[in-house]
Amino acid sequence: MSDESLPDIYADGLSVSAGPTGLTITWLLSEPTIMGNPDPPKAVGRVRMSLELGDALVTFVEGSIKNARQLPIAKFSLPSAGNGEAKA
Numbered sequence: 001m002s003d004e005s006l007p008d009i010y011a012d013g014l015s016v017s018a019g020p021t022g023l024t025i026t027w028l029l030s031e032p033t034i035m036g037n038p039d040p041p042k043a044v045g046r047v048r049m050s051l052e053l054g055d056a057l058v059t060f061v062e063g064s065i066k067n068a069r070q071l072p073i074a075k076f077s078l079p080s081a082g083n084g085e086a087k088a
Helices: 051-070
Strands: 013-019 022-029 042-049
Touching (some): 022 051
Antiparallel strands (some): 022 042
């Protein structure tokens, strides 16, 4: 599969489900709202993987964020969800 045929997905949220044989990351996209109750986010992608790959992914992402924070123009912080789930 060439890179041109891969879907390009934008997400502003995620959900992670883990079990004894693997985990699933569901990428979510919320619609902008001006007033009222927002619609629930819609799933735009889902990736299933082994626990080992999930562990490697966490290590890789943590290292990438640490390196990005070293860059002078990339000063940002990520809020903590407080319950083990990341929120975007």
